Amino acid sequence: MAQSLNPTRMVLYSQKKRLATAKRGHKLLKDKQDELVRRFMAIIKKNRALRIEVEASLAKIMAHFVNAKLKMSYEGIIEALMVPTREVTLAVDYKTIMNIKTPEISYQDDGIIDLTYGFAFTPSELDTAVIDLSRLLPKMIELASLEKSCDMLASEIEKTRRRVNAIEYIMIPDMEESIHYITMKLEDNERGNITRLMKSKEIILAKTVNRIEY
């Protein structure tokens, strides 16, 4: 890149300005990255704990459900579970973390757990499974919003890191190199100029001395 630049004072000046901007941008991006990572670490820890908890609870619920399924016919199960006990309503909001719009979903819990099937033909395991799942629902919703936030933060951090690295290891060294090249070229020109002046002075002096001697 450096060789394609004109070695003039104008270009040198603009390159120096660009370098200053790049350095400031680099510092800003680096700060952004640090802050993003800090936020990310807080969320990802919560996310991991919640996921482990939800998966463990779901496994238990599914075990109950499988037990219930063994005691019932397939049609019976479908019939029992066809009518939802309640409707899930979500309150969706956005939270901005470092200019990234992350979802914040909260579940409006009315606290009522109804069973909408007859107890005569269903085993008690089914009740347990449905009630436990109802209780787990707020956590599952929280998990969803946490995981999405983590996803978005992670990809943003990756993007920022790439930008920081590109500026730090490509742009800044490149500009420094071109500034160095232009400075060297200008100094070389200056030296050439001085030599030329000295040489012309010598020639003129010699001519004058010759004229006086005649």
Next chain:
Amino acid sequence: MEKIIEVAVIGADETILLYNAVGIRAFSVQDASEADKTIFKLANQKCKIIYITESIYELIPETIEKYQFSTFPVLIPIPSGTKSRAIGLKKIKKNVENAIGIDIF
């Protein structure tokens, strides 16, 4: 007018029926293309959260990627049976590795 589905679950077997009972609409699918179509339809209906059982989640990486950068719908893997295949945890691990370069968990 049909009620807007806000939370849905997609899975391959009848265990997802249980979610139906608590108000999460369950969609049973057999293969990847069917799951694809269902997710597309749900996304167009402004569905907020779609839980996908792990066995299906593994089959549709392209679809997951497609919705990765939009806020909604949120696609979340859940264990399909009594055993978890730890896809969700692997996802968390991958996120950490992408973000900070090393795996700390």
